[in-house]
Amino acid sequence: MIQILIILTLFYCSSAISTYNVQSFGAKSDGKSDSTKAFLNAWGAACAATSPATIYVPQGRYLLQNAYFEGKSCKNTAITMRIDGTLVAPSDYNIIGKSGSWLRFERVTGVSIYGGTIDAQGTQLWACKKAGKACPQGATSLAFYNSNNIVISGLTSSNSQMFHVLIYGCKNAYLVNMKISADGNSPNTDGIHVQHSTGVTIMNSHIGTGDDCVSIGPGASNLWIENLACGPGHGVSIGSLGWDLQEAGVQNITVKTATFSGTQNGVRVKTWARPSNGFVRNVLFQHVVMSNVQNPIIIDQNYCPHNENCPNQASGVKISDVTYQDIHGTSAMQVAVKFDCSKTRPCTGITLDQVNLAYKGKPAIATCANAGGTAAGVVEPSSCL
Template sequence: MTSKSSLIVFAILMFIAIVHAEVFDITKFGAKPDAEISKALSDAWAAACSAQQPGQLVIPNGRFLLNAIEFKGPCKAPIEVKIDGTVIGPEDPITIPQGSQWITFSYVTGLTVTGSGTLDGVGGAMSWPTDDPTTTVEKGSPLQYNLNFNFLKDSSISGITSKDSKNYHANLLSCTNVTFDNFHAVAPKASPNTVGIHIVWSKSITIKNSVIETGDDCIQTGDGCENVSIEGVKCGPGRGISVGGLGRNKNEKPVKGVFVKNCSFTSTENGVWIKTWPHSHRGDVSDIHFEDLTMDKVDNPIIIQQDYCPHIECKKSEPSEVKIHDVFIKNVKGTSNSPEVVKLRCSSSNNGCENVQISDINLTYDGNAGPTIQECQNVKPVYAGELVPQGCAAA
């Protein structure tokens, strides 16, 4: 039997298993609309996770309140969590136990999260930083992710909406073979740290056909990631799709194989973005592909920023020691809010940028306000195809 045939047979068997799965509806475990459901959810998960056959945990249509929950494995069989209702978190982040996230899935293989429901983290004045010194944030209260995925394998998340997270919408740590499909993350443009999907120490991650509208990076790939595929994502508002920031901490693992393809960016701060800290520890970023992208009024459509310094303690006088190499940028078109549509601000150290290839670029200054340019520092890009604007030589 061929590999393709085996995958088809496996998919059919999984479909049959799900169709005949035992259903664990949280209302059968005591959950009631407009009431707190953490105990009912915990009990339903315990029953589903211990079942010998595939199960389906259901949060039905309706409005439910949730303080915090951890769905922890390993489980004896694959589980589908179907969310069709609206689940609402506590407004005050102190309500969630210290060290916990709002909704966590840990050590599960074969998890499927589906449905048309919404997870509302109720981010706002009590969680997002303000100038008011009496807020819980200024008192040092930790801010929680809407969704936290730890050590997942062979799993998928599709259909659901994450709304107004206090911090990241979805955080992946040490996950393998996880897919986001038709995932929607939404928060106001001014909301801080509301990254759509943050990925670290993970491999074989796919994000496709999704819409991310936040106040921070739509998708952020941190250290230790390998083979991350991002395709068909609509990003904006937000700060773009990024690799990094890298180099701030010791012993960061390399990033290898990030593929961003057929994505669109609307009114974002950045389009595709590689960022490393100055005065950094050593690191390595390679095999990065940005291809078939559309920019609509983006501040920085293409940017490599090796002097990324969001905090005042950065030492910009010292170069980044993160090596960026084998970067391929192809077929990027659209409009920019600034004339510098390509910014390659590479480190002056020996570990700067190598083998950056750019082809078929057509980026114009919005409103025809003037010509566009490419900016290059400490890098000699390899150009091909039609270029608007023309390429630049190393500074």
């Protein structure tokens, strides 16, 4: 019995969690005092800990400038940031707007973020962009680069200058119970962007923003999106792809049990009308409800805004094995299904299975160009494949 108690005691001690309150490092919860250094010092302490560590952010508002949480020299692979308060960016958008990212984690492993709100105060930058003035591109609110085993749970992100959350070059990321919001007219404020990453899961989240709710870039694979409410926004978009001649492909994407309300698009694949060796394959859109969506189902391989850098060319991105299963609801436009594929690399293996989309109580229309595939079950509008 004594030996068992000793073993349990040693186990308990070895698994004890060290907690670092950012206020102990000088952070102020008044929303006015710069707490950047305090947060970075708390990160440094957690990284130096030999056991799992928690960085705790109590209630209140904490002003942060650009914060770079670097993992290259971090010895700890089990750091949790538990947020009860709100992290707020400076009101002057120039302070973070030229940096690319506001809260940046790079080369970290085993980082988890639970709860809290991040507010990038992007409204003034949006106004600057809409007015056509000279203004910075803007910063992504929360970015993970080249990182592994990431968890983001229960986080609210509002008013991002650009992307709200970026997952780039990562392996195994789990994003759950996210709430993301920005004005429906806010430019380039994608909810979650995934690129050059594998094993990413997005679940039980509500995203309303001015651009794609979820955007999927080159090199994304094994992506699972489930229980998503999207609106306002531009839907779930694979692309834009094919800008570069040599570009990583997109594969093994699942979007299921999703609702799109008043969005510009529902489920979309978009590629530049430019030569490329990229591809999109093995994609499933399943159990999706459309409510007054402008383009419920769309493949656009002739994307060429302002007819610059791509007119009179054809997309080299090969799209194959895309399935639309149990997609129903209403379209805001008469053309509810549009497959506008590449004339040099036509779409193949498209499957429509139990698709039922109406337009103002009338039959909708499907249009196809350079697209091949099959239809099964009830399919309205009638398949053009």
